[in-house]
Amino acid sequence: MVAEPMTTQPGRDWLDLSSPPQPPPENPEAPAASRVSVARGGLSAGLLSGGLLAGGLAQLRTGAARTGSAAAGHLQPVLAAAAGPLRRVAPAWQGAAERVGAHPLASRAVGAARRAGALPWGRGLLLAALSGFGLAALFLVWCAATLPPLNGNLPSPRTLTVQAEDGTPIARRGVARGRTLPLQSVSPAMVQAFLAAQDPWFEDGYRLDATGIAAVIGRAFRDTISDGPRSGGPRLTQRLVRRDLIGAVPGQPRSLADRVREAMLVLWLSARESDAQILARGLDLARFGPGLTGIDAAARTLFDKNAASLGPAEAAYLAGLTLSPDMQPDRDVTEIRALGHAVLDGMMMRGKLTAGEAGEAGRALDGLGPVGTTPVTRSGFPDLALAEAGARLGPEPPREAVLRTTLDRDLQAMAETAVERRLDAAGRGGTRSGLLVLGPDGSVHAVVAGGAPLSHTPEARRAAAASLRHLGRDGRPVYDRLVAAPMPTAERRTALLTLLADLARPPEAADDPASRDGLFVGPVGDLLVGTYLSGTAADNGAGDGPEALFQDLAAQVAKVRPAPQVAEAREAARETGSTARGASRPAWQNPGERPTATPTLRGVPRVIDTGRLRLDGQSVRLAGVEGQGGALAREFRQYLRRREVTCQPAGSADLYRCRAGDQDLSEVVLFNGAGRAAPGAPPELQAAEASAKGRKAGLWQ
Template structure:
């Protein structure tokens, strides 16, 4: 008898893959008639006849003995019943005559009649309660989801894989002989029920001291799989036997065997012999070898325990028993069996879903449901997952928590890595998926702490603050709330850069009050934060709850110079050789506030270079931000390096405090370990990454938005996170709106340049100074920065040129300021 397959609903039927990982919803059954079977109406007619017969004769069994006499009375008045009673009385008269003379025979006859009557009544009851659905086979609409990584490798399967339905002529003889030998040796001889087989199985099981052979025929198993429930009750057994007899009278043997092979469960979410052959051996059923057919035939008894992707030794041992059975039945010779045992079947597909990827697969299933809805078709989805980076992420999180978790009282961690366009490259939603399927990347809402300062400072930079603007770190009060710095000390006058790099709370609160909390909330919304953000002063320090994915996408947008970045994990969905969805190949929209974004990158770089995130330093330019909440209940680090944006969170599910863990501590170390290994792996694979060494600590007065360049080098080219070429070096000046990097001409956005004395003065000003230029807008002009200042804005502010047609509002404002002050060309 086959075991009940896993991942089934309350009705015993498999759940749709779309329901896995979420609330269990049994898939609705769909009535179908298998290929080549009798018409729907034939079984419906049989079922209705049985039900009607039971309705007339079976109320005594269903309603109890209280209604038995009334029903019997009505039956007794029926002419057919009177004729049957008369015939029965005539037949029993000789026995009754003897029984009157022999008392014990009278008792025996009465007992036999009672037993026969009860058996007949129960059989009628079982027939009367058969479900009448109008068809022989009720197939589940549950479907399968095959998940492939970015490189096309299939690494996970969810739901039920049904595969192609075989026709009788397509069943390989070797598989038919194997399944008959091990499951039903007298299949060709019996008529649905094999009493001899039941006796043989009972004797062999008793001799073996356990269940080694089942007594159900293939026909009975087909009835059970296709129509009845898995209940082990007397009523279900009676129904099974009656339906098996009826089915044998309706279908030829080869059709019954074919239907059995198409419906049987072979483990790993696979139904049907063809699907099993594809899943385990990477080939259709018609190409199975003897050893492979023996392995498949051996699985149906205990598919979950013997499935070769989990228990190859057990599957091979069972296959050897099948080969022995085939020898006993004469299906093969002993020499053929021995040869097959010497060359056992080998699984040629990935063993099973890597445990750590299940968080990502759950997220993919949700995305597929959103993109194409639900449906019965098996689907294949190509995702963004980089399996190499995924393995690195899992090992880094596990190693750090194993090493420091108990000592630092931290039990959970999460990590997500994204490409500049939002493609999710790796996702670790928790320490152990088997222990908890809760995804801490997408589902856990926690306070971000100082991570939220990104939105405060970016809003301030938009409003005219600069990295070198000075504020005072002092005791601050907003209403009755008095925010404090970590460590309880104050620094006095500090630059915006220093305040952000060292995560000074009082300055962040002052800036939020200056620009207004509604503006800060608007900035957060624009960068993709959708969680509730209450308009409270404490929001400046991250008192609202958000997810790791929300915060990481916001930092990705800033790092990539984009208006916003939409995280995604699905590139393409295919079903039945049709493309159901393909993600459009569109780049994120460039941000309109490039000057503020450039300055923000300067602040983020300072965090890693000299601030609270120094533990995150890697061998390439990097930037990011730490976040720590009260009592160390949450610790974060989100940053960018090369072509990666990575977010890390540590904490406890019960929100209990950790032992002094801060964002610049364990999260920054995890970030460093992951990014270092990930960039090395991507470089080996030929994927882009930054190659310049990270700069060392710099004095507070040095304020450049880009990492320090070697002044002796010119035209140092790298790429930003959006993949755009970035020029660095000490350029020559063509005019005040045009620079030359060793023959490569760069036009400054927003500046209609001047030659002559103005160009010579700009040349002297830029001599031996490092300038970094990145494409702006459509790429025809560049945004250049010098010591943290936008060069176009600097030129216009000092009257070194006129604003051109592509000048942004901040550049127009700079020109207007020069006009008002009568500076440069505006003196006359």
């Protein structure tokens, strides 16, 4: 076996196996490489004396060399890919490294490291510290190489349009990014409002010394940004970096890399850009609602103005939006106005508005709303419909999408007119009024919010899903539903009451007066209408209140949607080969002959339930009957199939005594057990109900 030559003494280049040389005494001042060489020589001599161990060592070295070569081959592409970012970062850090190496503290640190290496276990501790320092340096270099761009992530623009039943747009949503504007192209009112909302102390003096750097790093590792006076760091810059550049979501955990990147970017911007440049960048990257980025896009989209033309009230509205950018500008109007008033107070605190100017701007703000704000957008119905259509649009957002709903523009106009008339009659002071109309399938045909918009409850999502009629994506149809299944009457009534209570709740930013609230629900043809009124006008007496609002809408609907004429109904009956009197019907029993009354309403009715009919363009309630739905209503509809009905008023506006031929329909319903006698019903109707109970007919089975 041949031993590997090793130099141990001057003038000798081989080892005498019979008398191995003794290692020299340890010299703490000798270089580390010499001590390692001596130790390796001693170890090799011991292994060579074993013979077999030397051969194993040779094989081990050969395998290690092969493994190292294979690992280098695998790592070469990875190192080549990482070399690009590191080359860009290296020049920036080279000068800093040279300055650090020339500092007196650096030489002291080197001396301390040498002394620590001479101690027992000192080398291991020193190597561990150097490894940790190296890993930390690599982590910082990686964070610097992966910093986000300073102009933010540019989203691809897209448009989502919500339409009424006739194709008229009622709301638009989407993603828009405005042009980059210099600070001189933004109105001074908007600049001051933005500073009052984001950082009233931004223009205070700030030094980027050791204390300031420590404050910036400390704030980067906090989850919240203080709203108080500046304590060593620029809050506007930190909000700009955290929210708009890195894209951190409030309330969600942030990674260590994001915190380090935040500190780097804040220090970079504070050192390289002026306050005016940082402020212009903040206005350009600020969010003014979902999908709306930049002051240029916000001014043009919401107020159809240039950013240089914004007044104090409009600036306060937009600055309030930046405090809560998840709000919809044309939906959460009341909450945004409240934030705008807080912005005006901040402008007064900074001395940029006088009390008179702030009062004038506040009055203008109370009546201000973005372009396209309507009772429909404030109800939240378009956003609910888009949320329900999101799954059908697919995971990739479309460039353009069109959503058609069941909203009836004519009925919506009637509802808005009725609500405005009722508010005017009530004097408006502290009064809120709302209205909701549901179709037979539970879809929304008209809506006016009396308080806050509809929230994402199961009932609201179900109504929005029933309201979808057509969905198109990038010019291609995705979903079509012309007819939906009807909803049971009781279920629809429950859903309407739940939705109406949701619409009637006061906004979070509004001071709701302690007053009476009133709800009223009733049918108008095949529609179900619910009204709401709060305040002193909520009392149902003297014609004021929710019932009066309901009657107002019902009267408007009756004028434009008349019932089919009797002649048309008879002609339709002749075309089908049957007459009204000869039509087949279930074996219902007639209680007896009754004289014919003078008609007031006449026509072929449409059955809503066993106590209500749709006749001559209005809803008719059978006197003395509490109607039932379901199978009993279907039997009643079969009984009245194409039969001409005559109705005579019997008290209130919608209460009638109706006859089909010679038969009183109220008595027919009660005699067959298809309804209950209402409180105070006439004796003949109570007797008809008693007969049905005795025979166990209908619902008395």
